[in-house]
Amino acid sequence: MTTGDEIVDATFTALYEHGYADLTMAAIGEEFDKSTSLIHYHFDSKEDLLATCLETILDGFLDDLEHDPEADPADRLLRLAELVVGGAGDDGVDEFHTALLELRAQAPYDEALREQLARNDAVWRDHIAEIVRDGIEQGRFREVDPENFAALFRSAIEGAQSHNVILGEDAPCEEAMAGIEELLIRELLVEDDRTGDAAS
Amino acid sequence: MTTGDEIVDATFTALYEHGYADLTMAAIGEEFDKSTSLIHYHFDSKEDLLATCLETILDGFLDDLEHDPEADPADRLLRLAELVVGGAGDDGVDEFHTALLELRAQAPYDEALREQLARNDAVWRDHIAEIVRDGIEQGRFREVDPENFAALFRSAIEGAQSHNVILGEDAPCEEAMAGIEELLIRELLVEDDRTGDAAS
Amino acid sequence: MTTGDEIVDATFTALYEHGYADLTMAAIGEEFDKSTSLIHYHFDSKEDLLATCLETILDGFLDDLEHDPEADPADRLLRLAELVVGGAGDDGVDEFHTALLELRAQAPYDEALREQLARNDAVWRDHIAEIVRDGIEQGRFREVDPENFAALFRSAIEGAQSHNVILGEDAPCEEAMAGIEELLIRELLVEDDRTGDAAS
Amino acid sequence: MTTGDEIVDATFTALYEHGYADLTMAAIGEEFDKSTSLIHYHFDSKEDLLATCLETILDGFLDDLEHDPEADPADRLLRLAELVVGGAGDDGVDEFHTALLELRAQAPYDEALREQLARNDAVWRDHIAEIVRDGIEQGRFREVDPENFAALFRSAIEGAQSHNVILGEDAPCEEAMAGIEELLIRELLVEDDRTGDAAS
DNA sequence: GATGAATGAGAGTTCATTCAT
DNA sequence: AATGAATGAACTCTCATTCAT
Numbered sequence: 001m002t003t004g005d006e007i008v009d010a011t012f013t014a015l016y017e018h019g020y021a022d023l024t025m026a027a028i029g030e031e032f033d034k035s036t037s038l039i040h041y042h043f044d045s046k047e048d049l050l051a052t053c054l055e056t057i058l059d060g061f062l063d064d065l066e067h068d069p070e071a072d073p074a075d076r077l078l079r080l081a082e083l084v085v086g087g088a089g090d091d092g093v094d095e096f097h098t099a100l101l102e103l104r105a106q107a108p109y110d111e112a113l114r115e116q117l118a119r120n121d122a123v124w125r126d127h128i129a130e131i132v133r134d135g136i137e138q139g140r141f142r143e144v145d146p147e148n149f150a151a152l153f154r155s156a157i158e159g160a161q162s163h164n165v166i167l168g169e170d171a172p173c174e175e176a177m178a179g180i181e182e183l184l185i186r187e188l189l190v191e192d193d194r195t196g197d198a199a200s
Numbered sequence: 201m202t203t204g205d206e207i208v209d210a211t212f213t214a215l216y217e218h219g220y221a222d223l224t225m226a227a228i229g230e231e232f233d234k235s236t237s238l239i240h241y242h243f244d245s246k247e248d249l250l251a252t253c254l255e256t257i258l259d260g261f262l263d264d265l266e267h268d269p270e271a272d273p274a275d276r277l278l279r280l281a282e283l284v285v286g287g288a289g290d291d292g293v294d295e296f297h298t299a300l301l302e303l304r305a306q307a308p309y310d311e312a313l314r315e316q317l318a319r320n321d322a323v324w325r326d327h328i329a330e331i332v333r334d335g336i337e338q339g340r341f342r343e344v345d346p347e348n349f350a351a352l353f354r355s356a357i358e359g360a361q362s363h364n365v366i367l368g369e370d371a372p373c374e375e376a377m378a379g380i381e382e383l384l385i386r387e388l389l390v391e392d393d394r395t396g397d398a399a400s
Numbered sequence: 401m402t403t404g405d406e407i408v409d410a411t412f413t414a415l416y417e418h419g420y421a422d423l424t425m426a427a428i429g430e431e432f433d434k435s436t437s438l439i440h441y442h443f444d445s446k447e448d449l450l451a452t453c454l455e456t457i458l459d460g461f462l463d464d465l466e467h468d469p470e471a472d473p474a475d476r477l478l479r480l481a482e483l484v485v486g487g488a489g490d491d492g493v494d495e496f497h498t499a500l501l502e503l504r505a506q507a508p509y510d511e512a513l514r515e516q517l518a519r520n521d522a523v524w525r526d527h528i529a530e531i532v533r534d535g536i537e538q539g540r541f542r543e544v545d546p547e548n549f550a551a552l553f554r555s556a557i558e559g560a561q562s563h564n565v566i567l568g569e570d571a572p573c574e575e576a577m578a579g580i581e582e583l584l585i586r587e588l589l590v591e592d593d594r595t596g597d598a599a600s
Numbered sequence: 601m602t603t604g605d606e607i608v609d610a611t612f613t614a615l616y617e618h619g620y621a622d623l624t625m626a627a628i629g630e631e632f633d634k635s636t637s638l639i640h641y642h643f644d645s646k647e648d649l650l651a652t653c654l655e656t657i658l659d660g661f662l663d664d665l666e667h668d669p670e671a672d673p674a675d676r677l678l679r680l681a682e683l684v685v686g687g688a689g690d691d692g693v694d695e696f697h698t699a700l701l702e703l704r705a706q707a708p709y710d711e712a713l714r715e716q717l718a719r720n721d722a723v724w725r726d727h728i729a730e731i732v733r734d735g736i737e738q739g740r741f742r743e744v745d746p747e748n749f750a751a752l753f754r755s756a757i758e759g760a761q762s763h764n765v766i767l768g769e770d771a772p773c774e775e776a777m778a779g780i781e782e783l784l785i786r787e788l789l790v791e792d793d794r795t796g797d798a799a800s
Numbered sequence: 801g802a803t804g805a806a807t808g809a810g811a812g813t814t815c816a817t818t819c820a821t
Numbered sequence: 822a823a824t825g826a827a828t829g830a831a832c833t834c835t836c837a838t839t840c841a842t
Binding site for chain 4: 822823824825826
Binding site: 024025040 | 810811812815
């Protein structure tokens with residue numbers, strides 16, 4: 001692990017612990033086992049460091065996407081939802097989601113950040129739409145508009161994730177997942193398929 | 201309008217313009233036509249001021265909820281979605297949504313804020329569930345679980361709103377609204393009703 | 401004395417004591433009986449403060465210029481030389497000259513500063529040339545080129561002043577003043593006048 | 601060219617470009633084709649490096665002095681003046697003069713530097729006085745005090761040089777040279793010599 | 801209520817220098 | 822000889838807050 005990676009990791013930890021508004025170079029330095037000024041040797045500025053962090057986190061989530069056109073499309077959607085929403089309680093995952101929400105909320109004030117997020121969002125929606133198209137081709141899904149479904153599905157899972165991060169224990173986590181499963185995914189299935197559950 | 205209200209207004213404007221992380225008392229003072237130090241006379245601290253702001257904004261949105269059990273339930277859901285998501289472009293509304301996202305992202309670091317948001321969230325979900333129950337009673341909606349639908353619907357419209365704020369022009373605003381209308385709301389309707397549109 | 405003036409004074413003292421390169425806001429703060437951060441309340445930046453200081457010092461020297469066309473022109477030149485060169489030993493004066501040399505040496509790197517100095521220089525040379533013209537009109541001075549003499553005279557007295565500041569005790573202060581008096585000023589006199597001393 | 605010399609050269613360039621106050625080891629390192637930390641291998645400290653630089657520059661100017669007792673003394677003085685003052689526009693020369701002014705302004709805060717400059721100044725004045733004595737012996741110059749003239753002449757040419765560096769294009773370069781030539785040097789000549797120009 | 805002045809803690813960043821290789 | 826990594830002190834400047842009026 002390079003020093004640069006260690007700094008990025010320390011930044012995530014500090015971001016999760018202090019929040020974006022109270023994220024100081026000193027706080028990052030405390031999570032990092034070398035001196036705070038070394039951070040400036042490896043990154044031009046705090047801004048530069050945060051951009052690198054965001055890139056890392058977004059790429060990390062993209063790496064988790066599965067690309068298996070053969071698999072059951074309803075299962076694929078469900079796994080996607082669980083990946084994004086279900087993390088609650090999972091320590092390492094919550095940390096990333098919290099950090100990500102912080103960075104997202106900064107987007108209106110930082111064009112570079114906004115572009116990064118927009119690119120990432122496009123990849124996610126393409127991925128979802130692709131699953132829907134696969135399902136339709138396989139005759140498992142009804143003929144819905146894949147782009148509209150993708151936008152809706154992504155809004156729903158991200159909204160649910162945000163609620164988990166924001167509300168913590170008070171988040172309606174189970175209801176949201178149940179809603180996604182029964183009212184979004186299962187509704188896609190053609191009549192014949194409904195005899196079996198979308199999620200087992 | 202009391203001085204306190206003027207300060208709260210100035211804070212919204214400053215929050216929208218600078219973002220939470222860069223929100224300074226001086227910035228608020230600039231939006232306010234009296235001196236910055238007067239703010240400290242009316243509010244104990246910045247934290248106190250922000251809590252008051254959040255309360256104001258959440259109550260304001262709650263006031264917008266319509267309580268008309270007679271109205272068409274699909275229309276009521278649609279209007280709710282438009283209220284939350286559709287604001288994009290509407291200047292005054294965007295401003296509040298952006299400020300709200302900022303404050304939401306702070307919740308993991310501020311218990312009082314988290315409680316306020318949790319209470320507000322509960323009110324919204326109750327409201328949605330109530331509409332669903334009304335729809336079922338009227339025989340217009342299928343017999344879905346109102347709580348699950350409420351959690352899903354709220355996640356979807358808030359997720360879409362967040363995307364608008366975060367991505368700006370790159371947000372898939374129309375697809376998300378179309379998805380909500382066609383794939384969430386219309387799917388609630390019993391077979392007979394589907395001949396007409398959910399939204400007129 | 402306003403707070404602003406006190407800060408400018410503290411800056412002169414600190415500049416004299418530490419030199420431009422080692423002039424820190426903290427050092428200025430130490431010469432100032434209020435807090436260092438207050439300096440930033442009264443001046444936008446260190447640069448702004450230094451510009452104000454330079455303006456103050458240059459205007460102060462200009463105020464010392466005597467405008468008395470009736471006086472003996474040789475005496476007027478001599479007093480000018482003493483004002484600029486002769487200060488050595490005079491504590492308050494040395495302090496200003498040292499500070500001024502520091503600021504002058506910065507001119508190649510600061511356009512605003514360079515312009516200030518250029519304007520000031522023009523005023524001095526005009527003043528000297530005016531004395532020469534008065535002397536010629538009165539028939540006391542030979543017909544020399546007033547502009548050339550002014551440039552030479554100013555170079556000579558400023559060069560001598562710089563030597564005082566730079567070399568301290570090793571500066572050839574007396575020889576330089578004697579040279580200015582006997583070889584620059586007295587040479588201006590028409591033959592008849594030379595029986596008396598240029599300086600009384 | 602040894603590595604040490606290369607470093608000294610890089611230091612001059614950096615000093616000219618950034619000014620003494622903003623002269624950093626990193627800036628020197630950029631002008632130097634090897635690494636910044638290598639500078640610390642060859643010089644104990646920044647201070648040590650700058651002392652070496654000053655020595656180099658002062659010796660360099662001394663090497664330019666001509667020692668030709670047979671030559672016309674007025675011409676010798678004039679060439680001296682041109683050497684010191686006339687460089688304006690000459691790129692390489694300006695660079696050295698600017699760097700030198702920077703270092704001179706530091707003298708009040710650095711004893712070693714002050715001594716170096718005092719020794720150098722003494723050499724220059726001796727040289728000028730020597731020319732004057734030669735001129736008097738040859739019967740070309742009037743019987744003026746050589747030491748006083750030397751102090752005056754050196755002040756005048758250094759003052760003019762400083763003005764060139766400080767004021768740049770606004771410096772009264774031509775007037776100063778004309779003044780030196782006509783009012784300092786020519787005035788030294790005995791009556792008979794004045795029929796010819798001091799400078800041919 | 802209302803203000804401008806004042807404060808002290810702490811922010812991000814720079815920099816001469818040292819160290820391990 | 823030569824380098825990139827690392828350090829700690831110090832720098833300018835900001836900011837929420839307080840004080841005197």
